[in-house]
Amino acid sequence: MASAKSNLEAFGPLLHGTARAWRLKLDERLKPMGLSQAKWRTLLHLSVARGPLTQSEIAALLGIEEPTLVILLHRLEDDGWVTRRNAAHDRRCKTVHLGRRAQRVISQISAEAFRLRHELLDDIPVSELRTCMRVLAKICGKAERRNGTSHRNSAAPHVHVGRDGRNENGNPIRTKN
Numbered sequence: 535m536a537s538a539k540s541n542l543e544a545f546g547p548l549l550h551g552t553a554r555a556w557r558l559k560l561d562e563r564l565k566p567m568g569l570s571q572a573k574w575r576t577l578l579h580l581s582v583a584r585g586p587l588t589q590s591e592i593a594a595l596l597g598i599e600e601p602t603l604v605i606l607l608h609r610l611e612d613d614g615w616v617t618r619r620n621a622a623h624d625r626r627c628k629t630v631h632l633g634r635r636a637q638r639v640i641s642q643i644s645a646e647a648f649r650l651r652h653e654l655l656d657d658i659p660v661s662e663l664r665t666c667m668r669v670l671a672k673i674c675g676k677a678e679r680r681n682g683t684s685h686r687n688s689a690a691p692h693v694h695v696g697r698d699g700r701n702e703n704g705n706p707i708r709t710k711n
Contacts, residue, residue: 549670556654563646567639572596572606574643577615577632581640586629588621 561571569577579595580587587595593603607630610616614635621627632640655663 556650559654560647560650563650564643567642569639569643573610573615576606576610577636577640578643578647580616580630580632580636581644586619586621586631588627588629589618590627592630 557571557575561574564574575596576592579592589603589607590600592607593600596603598606607616607618611618611633614633616633616636617631618628619631621629
């Protein structure tokens, strides 16, 4: 019989494996659009941010070092996916903006992400999803406070799930009970 401690030790690997499998599944679907995981993840973070992101904010969201991000941004900029501008608050800092090419495909990326989300969550009851999301939000909040990484464009935004299974925008979290 497995102890409670060994069950808890499985939590981290399960969480990491689930996130990785989800990203790989979406990556597989977006490859025909010429988008690698590094590209589509960057574009999605930019598209949902509350404002322009700095290079250091993007690196933190992606979980990569800034020098690695700079190489990625050079490729994205050369291919017309993003543009970089001097930040209004600090000329030494660059903000990254979606380019015309990205603006045309963001809706396609979002639609594919939406389809995948529904495929993966469709048969899970809304009450279980609500509980899961509350728990994950608490864990993320604690981790961000302790690591000092919490900032305005957090990787784990606050998500309200209403009793009807819809988010704060009225969009359904899932499609069936």
